[in-house]
Amino acid sequence: MKILAIETSCDETSASVVENGKHILSSVVASQVEFHQKYGGIVPEVASRKHIEVIAAVVKQALEEAKIPLKKIDAVASTYGPGLVGSLIVGLSYAKAIAFALKKPFIAVNHIEGHIYANFLNSPPFSPSLIKRGGRGVSFPFICLVVSGGHTQLILVKDHGKYETLGRTRDDAAGEAFDKVARFLGIGYPGGPIIDKMAKEGDAAAIDFPRAMIDEGYDFSFSGLKTAIVNYVKKLRTMNDELRTNIVASFQQAAVDILVEKTIRAAKNRKVKWIALAGGVSANSRLRTDLRSRADKEGLSVSIPPIWLCTDNAAMIGCAAYYLLKKGKKSNLDIEAVSTLRI
Numbered sequence: 382m383k384i385l386a387i388e389t390s391c392d393e394t395s396a397s398v399v400e401n402g403k404h405i406l407s408s409v410v411a412s413q414v415e416f417h418q419k420y421g422g423i424v425p426e427v428a429s430r431k432h433i434e435v436i437a438a439v440v441k442q443a444l445e446e447a448k449i450p451l452k453k454i455d456a457v458a459s460t461y462g463p464g465l466v467g468s469l470i471v472g473l474s475y476a477k478a479i480a481f482a483l484k485k486p487f488i489a490v491n492h493i494e495g496h497i498y499a500n501f502l503n504s505p506p507f508s509p510s511l512i513k514r515g516g517r518g519v520s521f522p523f524i525c526l527v528v529s530g531g532h533t534q535l536i537l538v539k540d541h542g543k544y545e546t547l548g549r550t551r552d553d554a555a556g557e558a559f560d561k562v563a564r565f566l567g568i569g570y571p572g573g574p575i576i577d578k579m580a581k582e583g584d585a586a587a588i589d590f591p592r593a594m595i596d597e598g599y600d601f602s603f604s605g606l607k608t609a610i611v612n613y614v615k616k617l618r619t620m621n622d623e624l625r626t627n628i629v630a631s632f633q634q635a636a637v638d639i640l641v642e643k644t645i646r647a648a649k650n651r652k653v654k655w656i657a658l659a660g661g662v663s664a665n666s667r668l669r670t671d672l673r674s675r676a677d678k679e680g681l682s683v684s685i686p687p688i689w690l691c692t693d694n695a696a697m698i699g700c701a702a703y704y705l706l707k708k709g710k711k712s713n714l715d716i717e718a719v720s721t722l723r724i
């Protein structure tokens with residue numbers, strides 16, 4: 382079963398061919414980041430225009446790299462939400478048109494579900510522990526921490542397509558907090574990767590920023606942390622590079638502590654042995670290391686996709702689509718983009 386998947390929910394135009402929900406035959410991601418950088422954030426109108434410009438070439442390249450002619454594709458999938466509606470429409474319409482022309486099944490996929498399914502994909506590089514386990518993958522039930530630019534959610538995944546949301550952010554998403562703090566400090570966009578790199582040079586214990594609601598339930602709140610940084614900086618007379626680096630490292634540690642603590646607690650309370658990471662913020666090196674070491678101490682197993690599968694990509698959509706199709710969950714071609722879609 383070879384699925385052609387398309388993902389255009391935000392500022393990445395991506396297409397991929399995935400075989401049997403596991404093997405990535407191709408994955409093409411065209412980033413628009415340079416067009417949004419000068420605005421310090423994504424401009425939705427620019428994003429949809431850029432998707433239109435490159436979608437045909439991206440899909441063509443994905444088919445060429447997979448060495449599969451379009452007519453040999455068994456099904457077509459696309460993200461239909463959540464995301465920027467103008468961006469979603471481009472990929473969704475393009476995918477629906479291909480499915481219609483080929484008379485092949487069409488599967489509309491929830492972007493968050495796609496992020497979770499990145500944990501089921503097999504892709505190089507294969508570590509020795511992966512090979513020993515017989516490939517990448519998690520075992521049900523597992524706790525998934527979904528952390529991206531638009532979402533922060535703790536989800537108990539009971540089986541394919543069976544989710545129980547344990548908690549979500551009450552204000553900013555984790556990635557949004559990284560991006561806003563970076564913008565405030567004037568260190569660039571997108572904030573997540575820049576903060577990650579810069580924090581490696583700083584002292585994460587230099588400033589004790591608040592860990593809001595860390596011992597309280599499974600919901601998150603990141604706006605207080607962002608405000609704490611703003612207030613801290615406003616009280617300073619001067620700022621040098623060393624102090625800025627320490628602020629960044631201390632902010633990242635506070636955010637990571639909250640995410641790790643709640644995820645581990647959820648796994649222990651719900652008596653679940655596996656934890657998975659999903660979404661752009663799971664590319665964060667501190668989060669990856671800290672979650673792994675805490676889980677090791679608690680005797681829990683962890684699944685963390687390679688970085689290029691944590692950020693937006695169509696391979697994860699192709700993987701989720703495979704499991705939906707296996708359950709007979711095809712979509713009608715009149716399905717529309719839903720920018721506020723929930724899992």
Ligand code: KG4
Binds near residue numbers: 556557660662663
């Ligand atoms: O999943 P994603 O690519 O797009 C959305 O669905 O939102 O996530 C993008 C978010 C951005 O906020 C970006 O700053 C953050 O993921 N991000 C990171 C890192 N790489 C990307 N945050 C922290 N550390 C990183 N290394």
Ligand code: ZN
Binds near residue numbers: 496530660692
């Ligand atoms: Zn995403």
